[in-house]
Amino acid sequence: xxxxxxxxxxxxxxxxxxxxxxxxxxxxxxxxxxxxxxxxxxxxxxxxxxxxxxxxxxxxxxxxxxxxxxxxxxxxxxxxxxxxxxxxxxxxxxxxxxxxxxxxxxxxxxxxxxxxxxxxxxxxxxxxxxxxxxxxxxxxxxxxxxxxxxxxxxxxxxxxxxxxxxxxxxxxxxxxxxxxxxxxxxxxxxxxxxxxxxxxxxxxxxxxxxxxxxxxxxxxxxxxxxxxxxxxxxxxxxxxxxxxxxxxxxxxxx
Amino acid sequence: xxxxxxxxxxxxxxxxxxxxxxxxxxxxxxxxxxxxxxxxxxxxxxxxxxxxxxxxxxxxxxxxxxxxxxxxxxxxxxxxxxxxxxxxxxxxxxxxxxxxxxxxxxxxxxxxxxxxxxxxxxxxxxxxxxxxxxxxxxxxxxxxxxxxxxxxxxxxxxxxxxxxxxxxxxxxxxxxxxxxxxxxxxxxxxxxxxxxxxxxxxxxxxxxxxxxxxxxxxxxxxxxxxxxxxxxxxxxxxxxxxxxxxxxxxxxxxxxxxxxxxxxxxxxxxxxxxxxxxxxxxxxxxxxxxxxxxxxxxxxxxxxxxxxxxxxxxxxxxxxxxxxxxxxxxxxxxxxxxxxxxxxxxxxxxxxxxxxxxxxxxxxxxxxxxxxxxxxxxxxxxxxxxxxxxxxxxxxxxxxxxxxxxxxxxxxxxxxxxxxxxxxxxxxxxxxxxxxxxxxxxxxxxxxxxxxxxxxxxxxxxxxxxxxxxxxxxxxxxxxxxxxxxxxxxxxxxxxxxxxxxxxxxxxxxxxxxxxxxxxxxxxxxxxxxxxxxxxxxxxxxxxx
Numbered sequence: 001x002x003x004x005x006x007x008x009x010x011x012x013x014x015x016x017x018x019x020x021x022x023x024x025x026x027x028x029x030x031x032x033x034x035x036x037x038x039x040x041x042x043x044x045x046x047x048x049x050x051x052x053x054x055x056x057x058x059x060x061x062x063x064x065x066x067x068x069x070x071x072x073x074x075x076x077x078x079x080x081x082x083x084x085x086x087x088x089x090x091x092x093x094x095x096x097x098x099x100x101x102x103x104x105x106x107x108x109x110x111x112x113x114x115x116x117x118x119x120x121x122x123x124x125x126x127x128x129x130x131x132x133x134x135x136x137x138x139x140x141x142x143x144x145x146x147x148x149x150x151x152x153x154x155x156x157x158x159x160x161x162x163x164x165x166x167x168x169x170x171x172x173x174x175x176x177x178x179x180x181x182x183x184x185x186x187x188x189x190x191x192x193x194x195x196x197x198x199x200x201x202x203x204x205x206x207x208x209x210x211x212x213x214x215x216x217x218x219x220x221x222x223x224x225x226x227x228x229x230x231x232x233x234x235x236x237x238x239x240x241x242x243x244x245x246x247x248x249x250x251x252x253x254x
Numbered sequence: 255x256x257x258x259x260x261x262x263x264x265x266x267x268x269x270x271x272x273x274x275x276x277x278x279x280x281x282x283x284x285x286x287x288x289x290x291x292x293x294x295x296x297x298x299x300x301x302x303x304x305x306x307x308x309x310x311x312x313x314x315x316x317x318x319x320x321x322x323x324x325x326x327x328x329x330x331x332x333x334x335x336x337x338x339x340x341x342x343x344x345x346x347x348x349x350x351x352x353x354x355x356x357x358x359x360x361x362x363x364x365x366x367x368x369x370x371x372x373x374x375x376x377x378x379x380x381x382x383x384x385x386x387x388x389x390x391x392x393x394x395x396x397x398x399x400x401x402x403x404x405x406x407x408x409x410x411x412x413x414x415x416x417x418x419x420x421x422x423x424x425x426x427x428x429x430x431x432x433x434x435x436x437x438x439x440x441x442x443x444x445x446x447x448x449x450x451x452x453x454x455x456x457x458x459x460x461x462x463x464x465x466x467x468x469x470x471x472x473x474x475x476x477x478x479x480x481x482x483x484x485x486x487x488x489x490x491x492x493x494x495x496x497x498x499x500x501x502x503x504x505x506x507x508x509x510x511x512x513x514x515x516x517x518x519x520x521x522x523x524x525x526x527x528x529x530x531x532x533x534x535x536x537x538x539x540x541x542x543x544x545x546x547x548x549x550x551x552x553x554x555x556x557x558x559x560x561x562x563x564x565x566x567x568x569x570x571x572x573x574x575x576x577x578x579x580x581x582x583x584x585x586x587x588x589x590x591x592x593x594x595x596x597x598x599x600x601x602x603x604x605x606x607x608x609x610x611x612x613x614x615x616x617x618x619x620x621x622x623x624x625x626x627x628x629x630x631x632x633x634x635x636x637x638x639x640x641x642x643x644x645x646x647x648x649x650x651x652x653x654x655x656x657x658x659x660x661x662x663x664x665x666x667x668x669x670x671x672x673x674x675x676x677x678x679x680x681x682x683x684x685x686x687x688x689x690x691x692x693x694x695x696x697x698x699x700x701x702x703x704x705x706x707x708x709x710x711x712x713x714x715x716x717x718x719x720x721x722x723x724x725x726x727x728x729x730x731x732x733x734x735x736x737x738x739x740x741x742x743x744x745x746x747x748x749x750x751x752x753x754x755x756x757x758x759x760x761x762x763x764x765x766x767x768x769x770x771x772x773x774x775x776x777x778x779x780x781x782x783x784x785x786x787x788x789x790x791x792x793x794x795x796x797x798x799x
Contacts, residue, residue, distance in 0.1 A: 040663070040665075040677065041668075041672045041674070042671070042672055045373060045441060045672060045674060048677075048679070048680075049661075049677045049679050055694040055696060056694075083325040084325070085326070085375040087371070087372070088368060172682075172699075173682070173698065173699035173700075173701065173702035173703065174698045175698075176698065193696070193698060194695075194696050194697060194698055195697055195698060195701070195725050196724075196725050196726060197723070197725045197726075197744075197746060197748065198748070198762075222701065
């Protein structure tokens, strides 16, 4: 009975209809705590302390590529994911309940970030914040800045909160601006998408996807800071928690 | 016409299929073959083949590809014996194929027990051969002998209990009539060992515990009246080397457990993070040298012991062992007795300020929350280095600018469960805790958290001769050749040929997948090939006909 209820909640959640905080309280605190010790024992070596060690997999996000329901999660834990290093484990029932409770609450457990009202957050995003003038969400808006459609699935609440509090200092390595001067002297400002020893792939300000040979460039600089607006005086503390709740609700098309 | 080619291909097999110990000893006399994991007993990964040169390396073209059916990391180094290649596909399938065409003769699949608990993927690094038998060490801690002609199993011996966290990922080493292996499981509180089996019967010949028991010398380095030594790890997951003149076999030993909480195992924790020299007939310890006593950081000494005589007679016997360690220091040891000759960091190191006269680190632990260099995956790791007697240089696959924050934690041992004692984290708040165990095709982070390099070291002076930097880290081994070519790959999927003297890039190609084994070279019918794995395939290159 209990498990069935979880399943229903989880699939609603995966459908993007519930806010992040809807899960808090659905799992026993004792299970969450036990799950956290099990996580440290079985999972941390691969997934890392904050569950985001594998590119594209963020266990804290509440959205899983291979699972919608708690029952799916149970299947993953027992059977592993064939063709990947995600291993099968012979867990007992109590361990499974605990691990899943922890996975579902990992973000709050780790981050301790307060989330407000997502609907108000959405209004602030479109209105006072004017975030949409740079960010694209669900197909609306420009593409030069990171698309935020699934930001709630790939970043934890604490990372998002830092992005709002300190837009200059918090740029993650994967959002670096690059400045390029071609052999002909053309200056291109871009956001780096990918890089290797010999080449760099970027999206330019005009939204062109470019792939450039580094040795052909007169200049190639990775900038650590963007020229971004500060929201220090724009939002109240409560409004920041609303924005966070909205960002956390952005889980992509799942 | 076709039939003639077939005959030519078949005749040499009949004559040479037997790989005697004599042949293993003199592997340098037949550079067209690759008879052991590291090429020769000295483990220099230096090939005497000379058809491919700096002048013609630009003409290399793809000859064939072998696509593994397994999606695990391809860490296997193939053997090549008289035109036939033997390799493993993860987890434990042995495959024999035509080394000139890539067509498969047979495959043998060992289905590992699902009790097995590998820490880091169900990988396998390759086979060993003696006579016409191949030997495979499996992820469920079995040693399997396989008939090299028809791929049928000959015997199978249980080396350890997979349910208790024991596993094997290494290619075995054959010395005389014995097959030597070691066990992985350093993240599961095992008690590590190296053990040898009769190649004919699979019967255990000896077993050397890498953690001495009560009454044995070294046991006192597991201080206090606890059972820490019984769960102290010290695994062995990479193939050793052998010096026939000294009749010693050398093995690098893994981290003590729990990995990140040294307070739970006071003392030096012998022989964790050490190299041991063993008598290959009895397993008796001849000497040891410990790189990282009472390790806080998971700095396994699981690297290939490279045996080179670099002419440091004034300091030692003239028989050296070169060792770039996961802990960031490069060491020269006297391999007759394990004495420390010299050593210095080869990349950023801040956990120790240097080495004492006896080679013991002068430790400078970082305050809690501060970044320790190198990070948890190490300044290098199991990726094979190479030594070229022609250039006199030692080539190391290295991770640079790479650190971790270590958070030790008390942990109780429970059989079969991970026994780690904490968690290493990223120095960038909210940033990616990478490079992770597996590479990714999108890399827009590693310049901030760790980059790759091939470092050419002069082992006589410790000086860096040159460095070839990569944006992503590297998990590829290195091969050098008698024409001063250096072949290596990296996570980006590029396969490079560098000038071994200068480090200049001579040729590269994009293979589109993580390169996580070591390239090898061999020849069939006078044609030289270079083989390297990338992603889930083995790619074989040769000169244009």
